[in-house]
Amino acid sequence: MEYSEFRPLDDKALVDYIKVTPSLLSIVGNNFADLTVKEVGDGNLNFVYIVVGSSGSFVIKQALPYLRCIETWPMTKERAYFETLALKEHGRLCPEHVPQVYHFDRTMSLIGMRYLEPPHIILRKGLIAGIEYPLLAEHISDYMSKTLFYTSLLYHTTLEHKGLVAEFCGNVELCRLTEQVVLSDPYKVSQFNRWTSPYLDSDAKAIREDNTLKLEVAGLKSMFCERAQALIHGDLHTGSIMVTLESTQVIDPEFAFYGPMGFDVGAFIGNLILAFFAQNGHANEQNDRQIYKKWILRTIEETWNLFHTKFIGLWDKHKDGPGEAYLPEIYNKLELQQLVQRKYMSDLFHDTLGFGAAKMIRRIVGVAHVEDFESITDPSKRADCERRALEVAKKLLKERRKFQTISEVVLVILEHQA
Amino acid sequence: MEYSEFRPLDDKALVDYIKVTPSLLSIVGNNFADLTVKEVGDGNLNFVYIVVGSSGSFVIKQALPYLRCIETWPMTKERAYFETLALKEHGRLCPEHVPQVYHFDRTMSLIGMRYLEPPHIILRKGLIAGIEYPLLAEHISDYMSKTLFYTSLLYHTTLEHKGLVAEFCGNVELCRLTEQVVLSDPYKVSQFNRWTSPYLDSDAKAIREDNTLKLEVAGLKSMFCERAQALIHGDLHTGSIMVTLESTQVIDPEFAFYGPMGFDVGAFIGNLILAFFAQNGHANEQNDRQIYKKWILRTIEETWNLFHTKFIGLWDKHKDGPGEAYLPEIYNKLELQQLVQRKYMSDLFHDTLGFGAAKMIRRIVGVAHVEDFESITDPSKRADCERRALEVAKKLLKERRKFQTISEVVLVILEHQA
Ligand SMILES: Nc1ncnc2c1ncn2[C@@H]1O[C@H](COP(=O)(O)OP(=O)(O)O)[C@@H](O)[C@H]1O
Ligand SMILES: Nc1ncnc2c1ncn2[C@@H]1O[C@H](COP(=O)(O)OP(=O)(O)O)[C@@H](O)[C@H]1O
Ligand SMILES: [Mg+2]
Ligand SMILES: [Mg+2]
Ligand SMILES: [Mg+2]
Ligand SMILES: [Mg+2]
Ligand SMILES: [Mg+2]
Numbered sequence: 001m002e003y004s005e006f007r008p009l010d011d012k013a014l015v016d017y018i019k020v021t022p023s024l025l026s027i028v029g030n031n032f033a034d035l036t037v038k039e040v041g042d043g044n045l046n047f048v049y050i051v052v053g054s055s056g057s058f059v060i061k062q063a064l065p066y067l068r069c070i071e072t073w074p075m076t077k078e079r080a081y082f083e084t085l086a087l088k089e090h091g092r093l094c095p096e097h098v099p100q101v102y103h104f105d106r107t108m109s110l111i112g113m114r115y116l117e118p119p120h121i122i123l124r125k126g127l128i129a130g131i132e133y134p135l136l137a138e139h140i141s142d143y144m145s146k147t148l149f150y151t152s153l154l155y156h157t158t159l160e161h162k163g164l165v166a167e168f169c170g171n172v173e174l175c176r177l178t179e180q181v182v183l184s185d186p187y188k189v190s191q192f193n194r195w196t197s198p199y200l201d202s203d204a205k206a207i208r209e210d211n212t213l214k215l216e217v218a219g220l221k222s223m224f225c226e227r228a229q230a231l232i233h234g235d236l237h238t239g240s241i242m243v244t245l246e247s248t249q250v251i252d253p254e255f256a257f258y259g260p261m262g263f264d265v266g267a268f269i270g271n272l273i274l275a276f277f278a279q280n281g282h283a284n285e286q287n288d289r290q291i292y293k294k295w296i297l298r299t300i301e302e303t304w305n306l307f308h309t310k311f312i313g314l315w316d317k318h319k320d321g322p323g324e325a326y327l328p329e330i331y332n333k334l335e336l337q338q339l340v341q342r343k344y345m346s347d348l349f350h351d352t353l354g355f356g357a358a359k360m361i362r363r364i365v366g367v368a369h370v371e372d373f374e375s376i377t378d379p380s381k382r383a384d385c386e387r388r389a390l391e392v393a394k395k396l397l398k399e400r401r402k403f404q405t406i407s408e409v410v411l412v413i414l415e416h417q418a
Numbered sequence: 419m420e421y422s423e424f425r426p427l428d429d430k431a432l433v434d435y436i437k438v439t440p441s442l443l444s445i446v447g448n449n450f451a452d453l454t455v456k457e458v459g460d461g462n463l464n465f466v467y468i469v470v471g472s473s474g475s476f477v478i479k480q481a482l483p484y485l486r487c488i489e490t491w492p493m494t495k496e497r498a499y500f501e502t503l504a505l506k507e508h509g510r511l512c513p514e515h516v517p518q519v520y521h522f523d524r525t526m527s528l529i530g531m532r533y534l535e536p537p538h539i540i541l542r543k544g545l546i547a548g549i550e551y552p553l554l555a556e557h558i559s560d561y562m563s564k565t566l567f568y569t570s571l572l573y574h575t576t577l578e579h580k581g582l583v584a585e586f587c588g589n590v591e592l593c594r595l596t597e598q599v600v601l602s603d604p605y606k607v608s609q610f611n612r613w614t615s616p617y618l619d620s621d622a623k624a625i626r627e628d629n630t631l632k633l634e635v636a637g638l639k640s641m642f643c644e645r646a647q648a649l650i651h652g653d654l655h656t657g658s659i660m661v662t663l664e665s666t667q668v669i670d671p672e673f674a675f676y677g678p679m680g681f682d683v684g685a686f687i688g689n690l691i692l693a694f695f696a697q698n699g700h701a702n703e704q705n706d707r708q709i710y711k712k713w714i715l716r717t718i719e720e721t722w723n724l725f726h727t728k729f730i731g732l733w734d735k736h737k738d739g740p741g742e743a744y745l746p747e748i749y750n751k752l753e754l755q756q757l758v759q760r761k762y763m764s765d766l767f768h769d770t771l772g773f774g775a776a777k778m779i780r781r782i783v784g785v786a787h788v789e790d791f792e793s794i795t796d797p798s799k800r801a802d803c804e805r806r807a808l809e810v811a812k813k814l815l816k817e818r819r820k821f822q823t824i825s826e827v828v829l830v831i832l833e834h835q836a
Binding site for chain 1: 633640647
């Protein structure tokens with residue numbers, strides 16, 4: 001049976017829905033007495049239910065036609081369709097790091113997927129708790145290199161690329177949300193913006209009055225709107241990743257579309273930098289977080305370096321493959337192959353720093369803040385952490401083309417720590 | 419009545435078609451005794467008929483499912499649909515310089531449009547004949563500034579932009595043709611390439627072995643494939659423009675899609691540079707073409723400068739309009755507004771030089787050559803003209819970011835003339 005029109009579910013209605021949905025029913029089994037349903041959505045947008053039955057479990061994510069955090073903000077529930085497309089495509093390319101989709105109902109804007117059972121937690125919470133994830137850089141560089149490489153013109157023919165680009169143009173409303181909250185609002189007076197006031201009042205003002213910063217952000221916004229480089233996740237911050245010590249799982253690609261790769265790589269690295277600068281706010285007498293901060297920096301370095309190595313590895317492996325950007329008959333000599341790869345990766349590195357910095361800035365003076373800082377209760381201490389992150393972000397955004405290696409980025413971070 | 423399936427027309431079948439097509443019939447009137455039909459297609463792709471009746475006239479253009487010039491090369495006849503979309507959209511934005519569409523039949527891949535009656539001729543032929551068109555720069559800068567500005571994010575909301583981008587992704591086969599013949603084939607050994615042999619053998623080889631050139635072309639190709647900046651004509655060479663001394667009309671936008679603006683501006687300017695270097699081959703005792711060459715250079719300068727001025731004029735006029743790339747609340751100060759405009763136009767200038775140069779190169783060592791050079795019968799003289807153009811193109815492509823004004827480009831052209 002299918003539901004003929006959309007309705008938002010609650011715990012009770014969800015059970016009724018499962019009863020008539022074979023693909024879900026077959027997972028949890030028929031013993032409904034044992035079934036537990038728990039709404040756990042902590043994100044800004046959607047409702048997420050964990051469903052555990054006697055024979056199995058899954059997560060149900062439902063999009064409603066507005067934002068969960070600001071109910072007066074309408075937002076197409078079609079985002080669930082694009083999230084599903086992206087989960088499936090990225091899952092196909094990197095099954096180790098993407099939860100399996102069991103069920104999708106477009107009418108109900110409802111996704112059934114693997115429940116990432118405990119001890120999986122949201123990476124951001126692990127970073128706040130000071131937990132080291134020794135495999136994180138390895139895993140996330142795997143995910144990013146595969147999903148980005150295989151959906152770019154380095155692997156696609158231009159024929160399949162344009163078809164997919166066209167399909168994901170349908171996710172324009174989510175793109176617009178990013179354009180607004182990441183690439184516009186922080187640089188103007190907006191009712192949605194907030195910051196640790198009064199401490200950061202002049203910092204926020206300085207951002208609104210920084211011509212060089214605004215010039216650079218304009219370039220990034222154009223790139224975000226115009227450049228269909230690969231199927232990006234679109235929201236790859238540390239709140240979209242669930243981890244254990246052994247497992248790394250990327251969830252929540254509802255912002256997915258064909259956009260610039262640097263937006264994803266930057267989201268991840270930018271959020272690690274935020275996590276770094278929040279550590280001083282989490283330090284206490286038992287733990288000064290100094291060792292943990294070093295681990296974060298190492299993870300930033302390894303993420304980029306591994307991503308770089310793996311991405312180039314995929315390129316080399318598939319250089320005679322279907323991709324039409326660099327035809328082997330043209331880029332036939334080793335020296336030339338290396339020259340174009342260096343240029344490509346250097347541009348991608350600068351895009352990464354630019355978008356990463358923009359994502360940092362918006363988390364400090366824009367609408368949606370991050371728990372890394374929000375959980376620092378003393379506002380003056382929080383503001384001090386945030387200001388340092390802001391200074392690094394501004395430098396990275398404005399001077400990104402001067403950076404050649406991730407170590408230089410780490411040096412700048414170190415210069416700005418207390 | 420409608421034709422239920424595609425069939426290629428000949429003169430006779432076309433008359434039958436007109437008889438059952440009210441929108442065409444009403445133009446030429448019912449007196450078929452007076453009707454003349456003449457196939458005039460001189461392009462590489464399609465059939466074009468001029469139809470003149472007692473009460474009026476029109477042109478019929480029909481796409482066949484292959485290239486006219488290389489019949490073994492299949493090519494979707496859906497291109498007529500995109501040509502019509504572009505003629506209508508560009509015509510709406512700039513009616514003075516785009517022929518009116520009277521009729522479109524998607525099944526038949528057939529367009530009925532205004533007949534650009536004599537003395538209209540193809541601009542390329544006028545350039546070969548040495549005719550000055552005093553309004554050309556004014557007109558074409560009008561066309562380019564309006565069609566490009568109004569279809570970019572400087573005027574579009576991102577919502578409408580992405581919808582249109584998606585639609586024009588359907589014209590992918592024509593994009594692929596450009597990718598191949600403009601941005602790939604000249605840089606590799608290809609059965610389709612030809613050049614004035616043996617004179618240019620080593621020049622063609624040098625292009626295939628020039629790593630810097632190939633690196634730069636890769637960047638342009640990526641931009642062509644990925645960047646949906648505006649609805650571009652896609653084939654704006656001097657063979658796609660019909661002129662009289664008073665009128666300038668842009669035809670043949672079957673390659674239209676959302677791509678980089680510089681591809682159009684570069685096509686026009688690059689083809690003027692080709693025309694310039696062909697002049698020595700057309701010079702004779704009556705006319706050394708020196709004055710004409712100066713006019714071409716003036717037209718190149720005026721085209722860019724007028725385009726620049728008009729484009730900025732449209733931007734200023736609509737800065738509080740629907741466009742979402744540069745929100746007025748962010749780019750609110752005059753100084754900042756000018757800073758972002760300078761950056762935008764400087765990038766566009768460099769794209770223009772890059773694509774323009776690529777279009778020049780492909781006309782000398784690629785598949786489709788231009789009458790400007792082909793009409794020079796002495797091969798050694800032709801090769802000399804072509805080599806100079808090639809040298810300029812290579813310099814522009816490789817060093818384009820060093821150029822700040824169009825006058826500097828003209829200086830390079832002058833340095834390379836005989
Ligand atoms: N597959 C899953 N397994 C376990 N928990 C999940 C799963 N998907 C989401 N969650 C939980 O629900 C929260 C919100 O999910 P998310 O997809 O990020 O929604 P939103 O789009 O609203 O941000 C996550 O932070 C996580 O705690
Ligand atoms: N509207 C028109 N009025 C007069 N002549 C035209 C018109 N359209 C095309 N032609 C003539 O037909 C030729 C081929 O048309 P074009 O649209 O360029 O076809 P193709 O796509 O095959 O290059 C032009 O070069 C021009 O001589
Ligand atoms: Mg989330
Ligand atoms: Mg989300
Ligand atoms: Mg033509
Ligand atoms: Mg051309
Ligand atoms: Mg044509």
